[in-house]
Amino acid sequence: DTEVTQTPKHLVMGMTNKKSLKCEQHMGHRAMYWYKQKAKKPPELMFVYSYEKLSINESVPSRFSPECPNSSLLNLHLHALQPEDSALYLCASSKQGVEETQYFGPGTRLLVL
Amino acid sequence: AQKVTQAQTEISVVEKEDVTLDCVYETRDTTYYLFWYKQPPSGELVFLIRRNSFDEQNEISGRYSWNFQKSTSSFNFTITASQVVDSAVYFCALSEATKAAGNKLTFGGGTRVLVKP
Numbered sequence: 001d002t003e004v005t006q007t008p009k010h011l012v013m014g015m016t017n018k019k020s021l022k023c024e025q026h027m028g029h030r031a032m033y034w035y036k037q038k039a040k041k042p043p044e045l046m047f048v049y050s051y052e053k054l055s056i057n058e059s060v061p062s063r064f065s066p067e068c069p070n071s072s073l074l075n076l077h078l079h080a081l082q083p084e085d086s087a088l089y090l091c092a093s094s095k096q097g098v099e100e101t102q103y104f105g106p107g108t109r110l111l112v113l
Numbered sequence: 114a115q116k117v118t119q120a121q122t123e124i125s126v127v128e129k130e131d132v133t134l135d136c137v138y139e140t141r142d143t144t145y146y147l148f149w150y151k152q153p154p155s156g157e158l159v160f161l162i163r164r165n166s167f168d169e170q171n172e173i174s175g176r177y178s179w180n181f182q183k184s185t186s187s188f189n190f191t192i193t194a195s196q197v198v199d200s201a202v203y204f205c206a207l208s209e210a211t212k213a214a215g216n217k218l219t220f221g222g223g224t225r226v227l228v229k230p
Contacts, residue, residue, distance in 0.1 A: 040223075041223075042204055042220035042221065042222055042223055043158070043204075043218075043220060045217055045218070048217070056217070088156055090156075090158065097216065098145075098146060098208050098209070098216045099146050099163075099165060099208065099216075100216065101148065101160055101163050102160075102216075102218060103160060104150075104157055104158035104159075104160075105157065106155065106156055106157040107157060109156070
């Protein structure tokens with residue numbers, strides 16, 4: 001089973017709202033990732049968690065706040081977003097190691113009004 | 114810094130034609146890993162293949178085949194007898210070892226494949 005699930009599928013929020021994206025995997029992977037993908041562009045890495053600890057933050061603005069409550073769950077808390085933050089947000093997971101394959105979820109399409 | 118280039122931004126073919134997607138990469142690492150992903154309109158990135166730098170064997174999986182040539186830093190992907198369901202964006206990616214835990218993927222810009230009936 002190589003399934004990563006993400007909720008919600010779609011999200012519309014105002015610039016003053018607070019919302020959260022959720023990601024879950026049950027493959028026993030200990031590395032989890034958030035990516036942002038704008039239309040017609042490749043995914044861009046935002047955060048990497050390894051063993052529930054934040055290991056990479058690609059200089060993401062503080063209005064995006066990741067959280068890894070346990071080895072299966074990854075959240076992305078959103079607050080005071082801008083319209084340019086509208087994008088597809090993808091979660092992925094993998095075993096540890098540079099050789100390991102990242103498996104992606106279906107993504108959350110976010111629209112900020 | 115690592116770099117992946119997919120020179121073809123869009124390819125349009127008629128069903129049953131073959132289509133080859135080019136991928137050229139740059140890295141200073143002696144050991145590295147290359148991937149191909151498919152992204153249909155639904156948005157999910159679907160893993161297709163992983164290849165490590167010390168295994169230059171070409172691979173065939175059904176209608177898909179991959180040609181890895183270390184001498185030219187290329188990892189090309191061919192779809193044989195294309196079908197409408199192959200319509201998607203295809204990304205080539207290179208895995209980068211980091212000092213921090215977790216790996217980083219450097220993606221190419223993607224090639225959009227449109228298969229017409």
